[in-house]
Amino acid sequence: MRKRGGGLLIEVGVTIAIALFLIIVMPLLLTEFRLNLLGRFLSLAIAALGIDLIWGYTGLLSLGHGIFFGLGGYAIAMYLKLQVPTGELPDFMGLYGVTELPAFWQPFYSFPLTIAAVVLIPGLLAGLLGYLVFRNRLKGVYFSILTQAGTIVFFNFFNGQQQFFNGTNGLIDFTTLFGATVSDAKTQFIFYTLTVVFLAINYGICRWLTTGRFGRLLIAIRDDESRVRFSGYDPT
Numbered sequence: 001m002r003k004r005g006g007g008l009l010i011e012v013g014v015t016i017a018i019a020l021f022l023i024i025v026m027p028l029l030l031t032e033f034r035l036n037l038l039g040r041f042l043s044l045a046i047a048a049l050g051i052d053l054i055w056g057y058t059g060l061l062s063l064g065h066g067i068f069f070g071l072g073g074y075a076i077a078m079y080l081k082l083q084v085p086t087g088e089l090p091d092f093m094g095l096y097g098v099t100e101l102p103a104f105w106q107p108f109y110s111f112p113l114t115i116a117a118v119v120l121i122p123g124l125l126a127g128l129l130g131y132l133v134f135r136n137r138l139k140g141v142y143f144s145i146l147t148q149a150g151t152i153v154f155f156n157f158f159n160g161q162q163q164f165f166n167g168t169n170g171l172i173d174f175t176t177l178f179g180a181t182v183s184d185a186k187t188q189f190i191f192y193t194l195t196v197v198f199l200a201i202n203y204g205i206c207r208w209l210t211t212g213r214f215g216r217l218l219i220a221i222r223d224d225e226s227r228v229r230f231s232g233y234d235p236t
Contacts, residue, residue, distance in 0.1 A: 011207070019200045023193050032185055039192040042199050049206050057210055059222030060139060064147030067154050068122035074158075075121060077171035078105060079114040080182070091173070096163035105164075134236045139225065 022042070027035055047069045054060050081090040082105070089101055107113045129150070138146060158165045165171065174182045181187060209215055220228045221235050228235055 012204075015200055015203060019196050022196045027189065027192075032188070035192060036188055039188075039195050042192075042195045046199055046202050049202050053206060053209070053218070057215065057218040057222060061144045062147045063144050064150040064154075067150055068126050070154070071122045071125065072118045074165070074171065075108070075114055075117040077174070078108040079111060080174040080177060081171050082109055083174070083176045090171075092166040092169070092171075093163060098163050102164055131236065 022038075026038065030038065047065060050069075051062065051065050054062050054065070084090065089098060093101075107117070133143065133146065159167050161167075176182060177187065210218065217228065217233060220233075225235050
């Protein structure tokens with residue numbers, strides 16, 4: 001236990017050191033453009049952690065992981081697009097003849113509701129789809145094909161609702177957040193710092209999940225799901 005505790009402290013220290021290096025040193029070494037690019041890579045690393053959980057530890061290759069990552073992105077993007085004067089609509093809606101803000105956009109005026117939606121909408125959808133898929137014991141190539149099909153379905157849905165989500169152009173050209181200009185260098189650095197912090201937090205959560213009984217069960221499911229079921233556990 002003492003050895004394990006010492007190893008944990010070392011890992012926490014290394015993680016904090018890397019985070020501080022990214023926040024303090026990298027802005028001194030990179031231009032503003034490359035720093036923003038690094039921030040994007042780090043945000044995608046959060047998605048990669050989730051893929052590592054389901055593929056690396058559980059042995060299930062998900063080709064639809066971007067669905068849940070993208071839904072969270074759409075939620076925060078809808079909030080940013082509503083940072084316009086009262087009574088005005090997001091700029092792209094006028095191009096498609098929309099004259100009144102759709103009802104499902106209304107909650108995204110609220111930042112707390114938006115943050116809740118960022119977590120709850122992907123989480124509830126993933127929970128529902130995961131339950132239906134794993135309850136029917138789909139795995140292997142069948143699971144991968146199903147998740148890939150799910151990606152195509154969601155892409156066609158958002159692409160087809162151009163008047164609500166701007167089609168393949170997506171929700172872009174954000175201007176302000178809490179009164180600050182989104183494109184400003186200071187605002188971008190705050191985004192970058194938050195990305196590093198959230199990446200470190202997500203890494204910590206993933207390590208916590210994989211070092212205990214839950215993590216051992218994930219590996220057991222990857223190695224022999226039938227034996228896990230016969231041992232009294234429910235892989236669903």
